[in-house]
Amino acid sequence: MIRILKFWSILLLSFSAFSQKGTICHYKIVDFKEFEIKKPDDETHRYAVNTLNQAVEATLKFDFVLQFNDSVSSFQLVNQMDNDANKPGAAAIGHAVIGKGEFYQNSKKGIWLKTSETTGKKYTVQDSIDFDWVVTKETKTINGFTCFKAELPENKQIKEVWFTPQIPTSFGPLGFGGLPGLIVEVKRGTFVLSLVEISTNQPVNIKKPDFGTLISAEKYSKMMDKMRGTIFKKN
Template identity: 35%
Template sequence: MKKNLLLKILFLVSCELCFSQDIKSIKVTYGKYMKSLLDTTKTNPKQLKDLFYVLDANLNESRFEFVKRLDIDNYSNKRLIGRSGGDGVYYKNLNLKEKLHQKYFGDKEFLISYDFNRYNWKISKETKIIGNYKCYKASTSYSFYSKLADNNFEVNIIAWFTPEISIPFGPAGYDGLPGLVLEVQIGGFYFVASKIQINTKVEIKKPKSGIKVTSKEYDKIIETSFDGKLD
């Protein structure tokens, strides 16, 4: 991004933040959607039935997790809960500069620590309205090597965030932008906000149990177990 464009976006963001200072906490419900990467039309992605997630956040902490239901074993989309993020508990603390993901692999529970600023976002001037909020587009990507396929893969990520809610969190650890992420696309999967509760009471518990590993150590465990097949 050109320097002058970045300065313009940051100026617009800072102006909009002036109107969001009274927001101290939020509870956001996201639905999960999917669309084939081969589909180049403008058709909307398909919502995956009964897959909903909740983000609880205040000005310093956030916790994101799947909304469990009693009939989970009957889900036709159960296998898609964790695809491109969504399994386990995601936690972030701004003051402590801590980013954690608690999840099970097999019968073992892990507590994975990630780089605090995991994604190098590029903010564009493109905007759209989600709900009642003006959102800015941001993009990034990450790559991984699959030993099974003996190939490197790159995953593109597009996020839409609103500086009108100056809480810099988002679904499944896709955060670090100057505002709340209301929609994010990871390859062919999407998290889209369907309900936003502002200044509601939230309880944010930091996950503590599990085998403590770094993200690189966890990836190595997956690679050893599944010959590099990552979710």
């Protein structure tokens, strides 16, 4: 009898975890600055830049998905295959330009995770959820939502983000969060990622990533710096 009760308890817990209700958001690249051809007479340079711009065009078809409930979120690029025979490898290059991997946040535990694969090795990078946002008075409407502009002055990659208090969650794409509302748009480097579709009260199944070696963000950053130093070291 005890074994039967344990079986049903496990089954009910599993069903409850699988049938969580949450929100699913789809994001797209809506703007991307093309690379300029600075050496028109250099065929190799011209070919490389044209290839990169084909990759830029390919990223406009990418679908990024953020799903979240009250306390956890997951964001990642949906696998995108090359469908254009005239631009072989463009999607793969686009992945390299935009970045791959899953971002996971647990707001109750203050945990931030990102999966990464470097030189054939898998890592789950862990950090705390700690963003020093500066919220401005600027507003604009994005897909019907009134949004406020926020900046990270010490982050050179992020130009700006726009969030809306109309969707009361602290999550956002690309692992960003900690604002009083959903991050609707991110201007990062040469591209703009924007919310294009949102569905509430949807079944979501968000699991903490278990991908290779767990490493702190500090150690991972030092490892990458050392790796870059080795690659570009002068003989």
